[in-house]
Amino acid sequence: MALSPLVEPVAQLSAAESARTVRQRRLPQLNELGQRRLANARVLVLGAGGLGSPALIYLAAAGVGTIGIVDSDDVEPSNLQRQIVHGTQDVGRPKVVSAAESIAAIAPEATVVQHAERLTADNAAAIIGGYDVVIDGTDNFPTRFVVNDVCAALGLPLVWASVLRFDAQLSVFWATPPKGSGLAGVHLRDLFPNPPADGEVPNCAEAGVLGALCGQVGSLMATEAIKLIAGIGTPLIGRILVIDALSGRFSEVPLIGTGVAAADPRPAPADPEPVPDWPQLTATELAGRLAARESGGDPFLVVDVREPGEHAESAVPGAVLLPLARLLTEEGRATLPTDVPLVLHCHQGSRAQTAATALHRAGFAGLSLLTGGIVAWDAAVAAGTAPGEGSKWAAAEPHPARS
Structure with a gap:
């Protein structure tokens, strides 16, 4: 079910924008009106890294009018395996500068806002508040939770993804979707109630990541943002898209929100599925x-x-x-x-x-x-109150798992 478009359209496209997006405007779901909405949209991309790079490139190519980039890092050689918005000539340069130049090479008409700083609880609301939709390409849980909580408080949709090794997850969080949409509010804390402890979840530097998978997921994130802006298709709200790149399988897991934000006057969704208190x-x-x-x-x-x-x-x-x-x-x-x-x-x-x-x-x-x-x-x-790996149980097979 498509939602109402996020933004109003501009009066008309420039000649250059019209020429570049002609194939996209032929899509009946998008057409000229949707393209003019994209031209008026403001999208914030958090992180010009593995996920942010493909998202930035495709947002620019799609005709998004204003693109914000938040990143405080410089380009390193190890980034280039997956962060395709940068090149070898950019090593040592700020990522926001390199990414902005790549966007300008694709879409000179786009306005690029460079936020060369680390997003924190102190500056998040001021930065995020100026945009229509946020794409979270960050790589640590503390920042992700700050982004989620600020987007929930501001009522903004958040396109979220996580990639590690050959596996990825993708969703759209929106604590207060538009009235009449039939969608229940959902956000990151419905998937992860609390941030994991330091060191509990390995990062890509420790565990590795397939660069091509980052490209897939970043492109999907851009697609979700385009759908939200233009009000087309069915967004990934209340659904987690799970990708297993090694097997080439895509699957979905439903995500049921625990309720809507306190500031939202609407009643909570009727009879949500209860989650047990596990023994x-x-x-x-x-x-x-x-x-x-x-x-x-x-x-x-x-x-x-x-x-x-x-x-x-x-x-x-x-x-x-x-x-x-x-x-x-x-x-x-x-x-x-x-x-x-x-x-x-x-x-x-x-x-x-x-x-x-x-x-x-x-x-x-x-x-x-x-x-x-x-x-x-x-x-x-x-x-001494539990057996170690050398115990007689270490090789025990308590029950045959299904094949």
């Missing part, structure tokens, strides 16, 4: 259940939703590794049994919470979480 197991309790299972007690499966590198460093004996990005896909969930309880864990808890919600909505029952994640487990191992 919690301490490390000592999990060790007891492992011992009971070894002695013939009830079967269950421990599922580690961290990344392979994290699992290799420390793991609960016998745990099955299923990284969160893969668990969010139907193919990934199909590897888990549905007839035994699952105990989920990550580093400290936030990814396990997200995994439990996704499994619950997919029909899984008997879900519980390891309180404190692997951090608590390692502490119990050090204290």
